[in-house]
Amino acid sequence: MMSKTTKPQDMPILDLDLSNTKPFEASRFLDSPETIAAxxxxxxxxxxxxxxxxxxxxxxxxxGVNQFAQDAGVNRESLYKTLKGGDKxxxxxxxxxxxxxxxxxxxxxxxxxxxx
Numbered sequence: 001m002m003s004k005t006t007k008p009q010d011m012p013i014l015d016l017d018l019s020n021t022k023p024f025e026a027s028r029f030l031d032s033p034e035t036i037a038a039x040x041x042x043x044x045x046x047x048x049x050x051x052x053x054x055x056x057x058x059x060x061x062x063x064g065v066n067q068f069a070q071d072a073g074v075n076r077e078s079l080y081k082t083l084k085g086g087d088k089x090x091x092x093x094x095x096x097x098x099x100x101x102x103x104x105x106x107x108x109x110x111x112x113x114x115x116x
Contacts, residue, residue: 025058025061026039026055026058026062027058027059027061027062028062030058030059030062030063031062033101033102033103036059036062036101036103037103039055039058039059040052040055040056040059040098040101040103042055043055043056044105049085049089050085052094053082053083053084053085053089054085056082056083056094056097057083059101060079060083063101065079065080068097068100068101071100071101072096072097072099072100073096073100074093074096074097078093079097082094082097
């Protein structure tokens with residue numbers, strides 16, 4: 001545990017050899033509706049659309065892109081465009097993807113309210 005007087009710039013820089021490591025692929029672990037729901041909930045907590053879209057992409061890989069697109073009622077090309085993200089992604093499309101996964105978006109008060 002860091003003491004209150006320790007500053008990040010005072011922390012030692014580790015010289016790690018990461019050449020034999022593989023990138024983490026969440027899709028390998030998304031094997032149940034509960035796990036998928038928890039994964040997407042964490043992505044939503046970031047309040048960043050790109051993070052949510054990346055998380056949905058991992059879920060698509062876990063489910064199989066073709067099957068996921070079919071379950072959502074969109075074609076594969078549309079699914080890829082949606083997962084690419086951007087400001088033009090329609091909420092209705094996100095909603096279709098969530099329904100296809102068997103999860104729902106919920107609303108609850110924030111732990112700490114932003115000043116208005």
